[in-house]
Amino acid sequence: MATGLVEKLNNIGEKVIARSEENRALESEFSSLTSHKEETDSRSQSGLSSKQMICSTEDRILQNEQLGLFESIPLSNKDVYPTLLARLPIFMPMSRSKQKEFLDDDNYLHFSTPFGSGLRSGPLLTTRDEDTILALERLRSKQIHGQVENLPIKISKNLYNLDDSGKVRVDIVICTITMINEELGITDGGENYSDTLLSVRRLANTVIELTTNKKARYLGRCKEGGQFKLLDVRWREFDKDGLIFVQFSPVVTDWLTNEYTFMDWKTRKALGRNETAKALHRFLCTQPRSYKRNLNELAECIGLKDDNKRIKSRMSRACDALKIVGWLQDYGFEGTGRKIPYILMTER
Secondary structure, three states: OOHHHHHHHHHHHEEEEHHHHHHHHHHHHHHHEEEEEEEEHHHHHHOOOHHHHHHHHHHHHHHHHHOOOOOEEEEOOOOEEEHHHHOOOOEEEHHHHHHHHOOOOOEEEEEEEEOOOEEEEEOOOOOHHHHHHHHHOOOOOEEEEOOOOHOOOOOOOOOOOOOOOOEEHHHEEEHHHHHHHHHOOOOOOOOHHHOOOOOHHHHHHEEEEEEOHHHHHOOOOOOOOEEEEEEEEEEEEOOOOOOOOOOOOOHHHHHHHHOOOEEHHHHHHOOOOOOHHHHHHHHOOOOOOEEEEEEEHHHHOOOOOOOHHHHHHHHHHHHHHHHHOOOOOEEEEOOOOOOOOOEEEEOO
């Protein structure tokens, strides 16, 4: 009897082992099929070229427009920059680490200029980030007019005023990091690719609060308080190239449409890494060809922080750089910097 029981248990054990091996084989086969499918899906997705990704996104925008979610118009005037933004120290000619000295306890950067005052919250921005937003403005493709909930990237009704039809206008960009770098005149090599990607992220997380005497002119799209974002971003990253969808805020879009200055992009790129020269060039683009201004006021407008002598020295070198690239004809200073403040005179 004991022998029969042992044989019966052995038979059951063999069946269990056989079924276990069969299950493992099935699981292995299923896992192989699943991983193959995921690998195929991943390969087909990342195998899209930049042009294909952009065309696909543009097709979806067109489909939404045909559904009546919004209207769009193509953009052609791309060598422009918001005049007010060019006169404010949002993009400072100094490193991010140096900027920390000028932040308040809540990490806000406060500024006060003859053209407006306010604060910048979010990441610390430099002229390198201004290069990025200038490149994005040059890459704009369409302006969309629609209700905030129907925009490609939904925005808050609490920040922006609607027009008479209950809608807002936003400019959009569909591009890749490589396209931005090409516009900047740099390659994707070294840290350029990651630097530009991080720059776009910083721009998307920046909020500006502004007060100006010309509120209706410049801040008509803002709710009370004059707070707005520069832009919003949505992106998908592929192997080495990411598709970026940028939507400029209604305020910046309004400025790019109605309150803009022509920006000499060739000169801007020729200035290389000369931050002070870039900041000065940006500001002077908004002024007459013959221009003069109190040096300390000018320094406040471009975000240059230093003592009088060093400010004068840095401004002088910036003007020299602008002369070398052929944008500035001549410049000079009046005053002593003591009882009589320095005045910078420029001639284009």
